[in-house]
Every structure is written in C-alpha cells, then in structure tokens.
Amino acid sequence: MRPTKRDDDAVVDLLDVILRDGAVLEADAIITVADIPLVGLKLRAALAGMTTMTEYGIFEGWDWQYRRRARDEFTGEDQP
Amino acid sequence: MNDTTIKEGRYLYCAVSIPDQKPDFSVTGVDDEPTTLIPIDDVGVVVHECNNLYDTDEVDLLRKWLLQHQQVVDAVGERFGTPLPFRFDTIIQGNDDRVREWAYEEADALSRYLDTLSGLWEYHIDVMIEDNELEAGLEERDERLQELTTRINDSGSGDGTNFLLEKQYNQRLATLKRRRRDERARTLRNRLSDITYEIHDRDTGERSINLTDSKGDESDRMTSQLTRLTLLAHENREKEIGDILDDVAAEPGVTVRFTGPWPPYTFTPAIGDELESEHATD
Numbered sequence: 001m002r003p004t005k006r007d008d009d010a011v012v013d014l015l016d017v018i019l020r021d022g023a024v025l026e027a028d029a030i031i032t033v034a035d036i037p038l039v040g041l042k043l044r045a046a047l048a049g050m051t052t053m054t055e056y057g058i059f060e061g062w063d064w065q066y067r068r069r070a071r072d073e074f075t076g077e078d079q080p
Numbered sequence: 081m082n083d084t085t086i087k088e089g090r091y092l093y094c095a096v097s098i099p100d101q102k103p104d105f106s107v108t109g110v111d112d113e114p115t116t117l118i119p120i121d122d123v124g125v126v127v128h129e130c131n132n133l134y135d136t137d138e139v140d141l142l143r144k145w146l147l148q149h150q151q152v153v154d155a156v157g158e159r160f161g162t163p164l165p166f167r168f169d170t171i172i173q174g175n176d177d178r179v180r181e182w183a184y185e186e187a188d189a190l191s192r193y194l195d196t197l198s199g200l201w202e203y204h205i206d207v208m209i210e211d212n213e214l215e216a217g218l219e220e221r222d223e224r225l226q227e228l229t230t231r232i233n234d235s236g237s238g239d240g241t242n243f244l245l246e247k248q249y250n251q252r253l254a255t256l257k258r259r260r261r262d263e264r265a266r267t268l269r270n271r272l273s274d275i276t277y278e279i280h281d282r283d284t285g286e287r288s289i290n291l292t293d294s295k296g297d298e299s300d301r302m303t304s305q306l307t308r309l310t311l312l313a314h315e316n317r318e319k320e321i322g323d324i325l326d327d328v329a330a331e332p333g334v335t336v337r338f339t340g341p342w343p344p345y346t347f348t349p350a351i352g353d354e355l356e357s358e359h360a361t362d
Binding site for chain 1: 154168204322323349
C-alpha cells in the first residue's frame with residue numbers, strides 16, 4: 001500500500017491539521033493563531049457540533065473580544 | 081469578512097534548509113499572493129507580503145486558503161526537502177528585513193529543528209472495521225454473553241426482565257468489542273512503533289471542522305473506527321509501513337486509509353518562547 005495525497009478525504013483530513021497544528025512562533029512582532037485564537041473559530045464552533053446556544057454565545061463573544069484586542073495590538077491602535 | 085487590515089506584514093509558510101544560497105522560488109500562495117523565499121544563511125523562510133490577517137467565516141474561502149497554504153508548503157518540500165511548517169495565519173509584522181532579523185534571532189532553533197526533521201514526514205492512518213467482524217465469535221467465547229442469551233430465551237416477555245437482560249447483553253457486548261478493538265489497535269501501533277520516530281493517537285471522534293464537499297457519503301454497513309494514527313517517519317520507511325498496512329487491510333471487514341507524506345505539522349515545536357509549554361497547558 002502506498003500513501004496517497006490526492007484523494008479528497010486525504011486533503012480534507014489535512015486541512016483540519018493545518019488549522020490546528022504547525023510550528024507556533026513566539027516573538028513580539030509575530031501575530032499568529034496563538035494570539036488570535038483560531039481562524040474561523042465561529043465557524044469551527046458551529047461545525048464541531050457545539051450546538052447549545054449558551055456555549056456558542058460565550059465562545060463567540062470571547063473570540064471576538066480576544067481577536068479585537070490582539071488585532072489592536074498588532075495594528076498599533078489603542079496603544080498607550 | 082476581512083476587516084483586519086494591518087500596516088505591513090509577511091505571511092509565513094515554513095522554513096526549510098537551502099543547500100544553495102538564494103534559490104529562485106516562487107509559487108502562488110494564500111489568497112493568490114505570490115510567495116518569495118527569503119534566504120538567511122542556510123535557512124530559507126517562505127513568505128508573501130500581506131496587509132491583512134486571514135479571517136473568515138466562509139467555509140469555501142477558508143478551504144481555499146488552507147489548500148493554498150498547503151500547496152506552498154508542499155511545493156517547498158518537493159523542491160528542498162522536509163520543511164518546518166508554520167501554523168496557518170502566522171504573520172510577522174514588518175518587511176523582509178524584519179523576517180531576516182527574526183530568523184537570525186532564532187537561527188539556532190530553526191537549524192536544529194530542520195536537522196531533526198530532515199527526511200521525516202507525517203503520515204496519517206485511519207483503520208475502520210465493520211461491526212459484524214468485531215462481534216464475530218464473541219458470544220461463543222464469552223460465558224457471560226451465553227448466560228444472558230439463555231436467560232433471555234427462558235424469560236417470558238412483557239415483565240420487563242427481558243428488557244433488562246437485553247440491556248446487560250448489549251453492555252457486555254460493547255465492552256468486549258471495545259477490548260477487541262483496543263487490542264487490535266495496540267498490536268498495529270506496536271508494529272509501527274519499531275519503524276517510526278513518533279506516533280500520536282488522533283481522536284477517533286468527530287473532526288473538529290468539516291471542510292468536505294461530500295454529503296454524508298457513509299457506508300450502509302455499520303463500521304467503527306479501529307484506530308487513527310499520525311506517524312512521524314523517515315521517507316525510507318514508507319514502504320515498510322505500507323506493507324504492515326497491507327496485512328491489516330487483508331483482515332476481514334477492515335478498511336485502511338493511508339495518506340501522506342505531509343509536512344510534519346503535528347510534530348512541530350514552539351519557537352522563540354520558553355513559556356510556550358505553559359500556554360500549551362492552558
């Protein structure tokens with residue numbers, strides 16, 4: 001058996017890995033999903049079956065605030 | 081949704097060892113941006129210029145970006161060997177000089193990790209088994225199941241006893257199936273561990289995100305996940321891994337999916353922050 005990279009399932013499976021994994025770089029100038037939790041987190045939450053309104057609402061709000069803070073720091077807005 | 085404008089940045093794909101200095105390398109990256117390779121001594125960092133964070137709640141766009149990200153890292157791997165892939169949407173603030181500055185700061189770590197990962201790739205293995213194969217012969221070998229079957233057959237219906245006995249039967253059957261599944265998964269893992277550097281068990285539950293176009297194309301037959309593994313293995317071991325999986329796939333009712341070689345996304349470190357281990361435990 002040879003490994004495949006070409007069938008749809010293989011790629012789909014990998015996309016999830018790309019979103020979640022990969023080297024995390026830590027430096028003042030680097031902005032990453034480590035700082036801005038996850039691209040499409042709202043989407044991820046919705047698709048992952050986290051279906052209760054409470055969970056979703058909290059998650060969404062936290063995500064939005066966390067992202068905005070990280071983005072503001074990154075773009076130099078609201079800096080002291 | 082993409083209101084995340086930034087001043088000047090470089091989207092980072094991966095780092096890779098470059099035996100020759102300043103190789104000419106450019107492919108199409110995330111959001112169709114052209115990539116460049118910035119050489120820093122014997123390490124190349126692949127980037128594209130960006131003024132945005134990549135953020136969307138549109139599945140199709142996200143899938144496109146992820147595919148483009150992977151295609152860049154894949155192309156780097158094919159040209160130069162195993163890359164050190166960075167997480168999607170990792171962006172450094174500043175221009176190419178800032179990337180060089182950062183890479184010089186982390187030169188030791190980058191070189192060390194690239195040396196360690198040289199020739200190693202990530203492989204994914206999914207093994208499914210049909211439920212009837214998992215159940216085959218269990219009752220014949222288990223006294224408890226036999227006893228419950230006898231009591232169910234002897235019991236009169238309608239008094240609730242049958243219901244409870246059947247529940248016990250199903251619970252016992254589930255336990256035995258789980259043991260059998262675990263045992264077979266362990267056997268495979270042990271065989272593979274001799275020829276791999278590292279093995280991770282992946283969650284056998286649902287994927288965290290569904291990015292497929294397929295519409296629930298599930299088999300009519302009831303199947304269970306026997307195991308899901310992520311391997312870090314040398315490319316020279318690929319055939320041996322395939323041979324082991326051939327053995328497994330030849331077992332009745334078993335289906336094996338073997339994908340790779342992928343850049344070692346799952347086996348990459350945190351670079352540049354000793355406190356990262358604290359973050360990881362949050």
